[in-house]
Amino acid sequence: MKVTIETLAEVDREAWDERVCRVPEGTFRQSAGMATFSARVYNDVPHFLRAEEDGRTLGQLLLYETIPYQRRLLRGLSRRVCEPLARRLLRRLQWDHGPLIFDPKRAGLILERLVETILERLAPGAMEVRGTLPIHGPVVEPAALHPVLERYGFVGREWATVLIDLRVPPEERWKKLTKGSRYDVRKAQRDGIEVSEITSEEELKEYYGVLREAARRNRVPPALFGAVAESWRYVNQRYRNSIFLARHRRHIVAGLQTRTFNGVVGQGSVVTSNYGHQRRLFGMHLLAWHLIEWGHRQGGRYLDLAGVNPDAEGRSSKEAGIYFFKSRWGGELVRYKIYTKPISALRYGIIRRFREWRK
Numbered sequence: 001m002k003v004t005i006e007t008l009a010e011v012d013r014e015a016w017d018e019r020v021c022r023v024p025e026g027t028f029r030q031s032a033g034m035a036t037f038s039a040r041v042y043n044d045v046p047h048f049l050r051a052e053e054d055g056r057t058l059g060q061l062l063l064y065e066t067i068p069y070q071r072r073l074l075r076g077l078s079r080r081v082c083e084p085l086a087r088r089l090l091r092r093l094q095w096d097h098g099p100l101i102f103d104p105k106r107a108g109l110i111l112e113r114l115v116e117t118i119l120e121r122l123a124p125g126a127m128e129v130r131g132t133l134p135i136h137g138p139v140v141e142p143a144a145l146h147p148v149l150e151r152y153g154f155v156g157r158e159w160a161t162v163l164i165d166l167r168v169p170p171e172e173r174w175k176k177l178t179k180g181s182r183y184d185v186r187k188a189q190r191d192g193i194e195v196s197e198i199t200s201e202e203e204l205k206e207y208y209g210v211l212r213e214a215a216r217r218n219r220v221p222p223a224l225f226g227a228v229a230e231s232w233r234y235v236n237q238r239y240r241n242s243i244f245l246a247r248h249r250r251h252i253v254a255g256l257q258t259r260t261f262n263g264v265v266g267q268g269s270v271v272t273s274n275y276g277h278q279r280r281l282f283g284m285h286l287l288a289w290h291l292i293e294w295g296h297r298q299g300g301r302y303l304d305l306a307g308v309n310p311d312a313e314g315r316s317s318k319e320a321g322i323y324f325f326k327s328r329w330g331g332e333l334v335r336y337k338i339y340t341k342p343i344s345a346l347r348y349g350i351i352r353r354f355r356e357w358r359k
Contacts (some may be wrong), residue, residue, distance in 0.1 A: 063095045142337075266304045
């Protein structure tokens with residue numbers, strides 16, 4: 001039988017997520033919940049791709065139409081003015097940590113069919129296609145799939161994350177921390193810093209206030225409040241979204257957000273308040289350790305610290321600081337590639353030069 005690809009705007013979301021959880025690579029990024037979240041907050045358009053043979057699902061991929069620089073474009077008046085034009089000129093087809101393969105022996109063929117479908121049916125008129133392969137298993141080694149993407153004109157950029165194995169008991173993990181990390185956690189505890197999970201809209205607004213403080217301090221656009229609020233509210237049996245705050249004398253020192261799905265705890269929106277920054281308090285260190293203990297209690301497999309530059313010589317000073325902090329907790333540096341294929345060479349070239357100018 002021939003492997004064929006279905007491209008669907010809507011699916012049975014329970015069945016889709018059941019298949020996501022069938023393999024260790026499945027994360028929130030490939031779930032129906034991600035499709036709902038990105039559509040609600042960013043007006044992204046999801047596409048559910050299913051590889052099938054004789055009615056049997058061999059693989060699947062959540063792909064969505066989005067645009068770059070959403071934080072700058074999608075706020076206030078600029079959203080109403082810029083978004084329609086941006087979606088015509090800057091349309092990006094993107095997937096993260098996919099596809100999920102249920103027939104590993106034919107992984108290369110399945111990926112080929114998926115890529116052909118994307119390029120033939122969905123990519124015309126787009127600026128670019130971008131994607132990353134799964135990293136949290138894997139059933140299929142990513143290196144076996146790289147040649148397929150490269151054959152279709154995708155170019156990979158090296159990136160990495162830090163994965164912490166939450167199946168390791170915290171008392172054993174503690175021994176693997178650097179001496180400096182153990183000292184910083186203990187100092188935060190001696191200073192009376194305490195960590196708690198938010199439970200109210202009022203605390204959500206407090207956390208968002210710290211996000212805005214940090215954005216102003218770092219001179220970057222803050223996350224949209226709708227994105228933070230929708231993510232926190234979107235909690236059910238399958239998707240657990242939690243926000244943790246570290247407080248010192250009732251003042252927020254630091255905060256972070258997590259999404260837990262299929263045993264993977266994904267960390268994001270990590271911030272330090274002006275209060276904590278000015279007083280050099282170690283709230284972020286206590287939060288990091290708390291998250292390791294919490295993830296273990298939840299029965300998690302991995303804590304994904306996300307987003308580090310593995311190139312020691314090419315890191316900016318900010319990236320070097322992020323790498324240093326995330327490498328202190330006994331995790332494994334996992335390298336992967338962000339694959340991009342330009343569809344409109346002109347528009348892609350303009351955006352690329354703009355990115356370089358911003359650096």
